[in-house]
Amino acid sequence: MSAAAGARRVGVITLPSFYEDFAGRERGDKDYRSASRDVARLLQQMKSQGVDGVLIDLRNNGGGSLREAIALTGLFIDRGPVLQQRNADGQVNVLSDREAGVTWDGPLGVLINRGSASASEIFAAAIQDYGRGVVMGEPSFGKGTVQTVVDLDRVARSDKPRLGELRVTMAQFFRINGGTTQLRGVTPDIVFPVITDLESVGESSYDNALPWTQLPPARYTVLGDVRQALPEIQARHKARAANDPDYKSLADEVTELKRQRAAKVISLNEAQRRKERDAQLKRLAAREAANDPNGGAALVKALADDGLMPDERALASQLAAEKARKAAKDVLLDEAARIVGDQAELLRGARVVAGNGSGTSVGKPD
Numbered sequence: 001m002s003a004a005a006g007a008r009r010v011g012v013i014t015l016p017s018f019y020e021d022f023a024g025r026e027r028g029d030k031d032y033r034s035a036s037r038d039v040a041r042l043l044q045q046m047k048s049q050g051v052d053g054v055l056i057d058l059r060n061n062g063g064g065s066l067r068e069a070i071a072l073t074g075l076f077i078d079r080g081p082v083l084q085q086r087n088a089d090g091q092v093n094v095l096s097d098r099e100a101g102v103t104w105d106g107p108l109g110v111l112i113n114r115g116s117a118s119a120s121e122i123f124a125a126a127i128q129d130y131g132r133g134v135v136m137g138e139p140s141f142g143k144g145t146v147q148t149v150v151d152l153d154r155v156a157r158s159d160k161p162r163l164g165e166l167r168v169t170m171a172q173f174f175r176i177n178g179g180t181t182q183l184r185g186v187t188p189d190i191v192f193p194v195i196t197d198l199e200s201v202g203e204s205s206y207d208n209a210l211p212w213t214q215l216p217p218a219r220y221t222v223l224g225d226v227r228q229a230l231p232e233i234q235a236r237h238k239a240r241a242a243n244d245p246d247y248k249s250l251a252d253e254v255t256e257l258k259r260q261r262a263a264k265v266i267s268l269n270e271a272q273r274r275k276e277r278d279a280q281l282k283r284l285a286a287r288e289a290a291n292d293p294n295g296g297a298a299l300v301k302a303l304a305d306d307g308l309m310p311d312e313r314a315l316a317s318q319l320a321a322e323k324a325r326k327a328a329k330d331v332l333l334d335e336a337a338r339i340v341g342d343q344a345e346l347l348r349g350a351r352v353v354a355g356n357g358s359g360t361s362v363g364k365p366d
Contacts, residue, residue: 008341010109011046012333013039014057018064018072018119035064036071043075043104053107053340056123057333059137063118070095073126075103076133081218082126084174085146092174094218107347108133109340111333112186114196117141121181122173128186129177129362131223134233134343136190136336142203144182145210146171172210177362178217182210189230190237190339192332193254197261219363229346236342237335246331253283 015035024032039056046054063069070082074097081096110124110133121140127133148170152163174180183203196202203209241247267273 008052008344009050010053010055010337010340010344011042011049011051012055012057012337013042015039015061015072017061018066018068018123020065020068022065034071035068036075039072040075040103047104051106052344053109054104055109055111055333055336055340057111057336058116058120058124059111059113060115061117061120062115062141063120063143066095066119066122069119069122070097071099073097073123074099076105076108076127077130078102080130080220081176083122083176084178084215084218085171086174086215087171092215094176107340107343109336109343110135111137111336112140112188113138114141114194114198114201116186117143121186124186125175125177125181128189129175129222130220131225131227134190134226134230134339135186135188136339137188137192137332138194138196139187139191139198139202140181140185141201142181142183142185142209144173144180144203145169146173169210172213174215176218176220178215180213180215183212190234192335193251195254195257217363219361222360222362225347226343229343232346233339233342237339240335240338244335246329247335249283249286250331256280 018035020034021029021032025034043054073082077097079097079100081094084092084094086092108127110127112120112124112135116124116137117140121143124135124140128135146169147167150166150168152158152166153161156163172180172182185202199205241251267276
């Protein structure tokens, strides 16, 4: 899809996972499906439509194929390391994009939240380390480990399922700058209002999570174009956020949500709880009605408690509710598109590609 960002046109690609048709690839199917292939096709379409920038929306993308994370990064850099992987023996391997050329060399943004994990973090971290684009949103999940499942019955050669399985951590991911995505995740260049409860969601919420650690950086070249423009991009976002009614309303909602989470006591009085919920729905309706007079009523109807269980609702009402949710204004997506528009304006259409020898070199020579 395309989103207007001031006078700029920004192409938005929402990627739900790093999917790959493993069977089709193994068979040698020419047109097997994969995330990177589908994104490459969309990028070509957007180029033909004359977009000024591209935004990759990775919110709630829990990961998927590591190979696809590398291939997707390769659409935006001209060969180079994407991540480092250390196995249980301490051996470190640098995994790289080896395909020459890029599909999109213009302004780029990556939108993440706490639900962005694993392969999403690898991609976002690489884009950030190269200075290839602006990362926005919430701190990501913080999953920087690789697991495998061991079937204990198979190991013991048991004919009956009685021993269960073990989930064993086999390796750990590291960014090309040397830091791991484990525990801390990826910190955005521009942090949006944090909707998720970071204390209860993410790798850091686990009692047995591995600690953050660091390796020497891989050998790569930082572009520097986005990093040089980042202070001005951040300043523009801050000024816009202070004056945008929708953004301010969302920020107020997040503040109220945090207050409710921090409360040690909640009322068990039904009338009081319904009053609180009605007040929340009223605020949401007001925000939607500012953009669409009918949008507020539709959203309230979609979110209202009808007292029914999911399997008791008619399919038509469920579809209508889902349509209303999708039609609701995505304040964060709109602001992310504007930020990519700012990037396009400040870089004035510059096309500088990672791996072409320009920029600042990081890491020791091989």
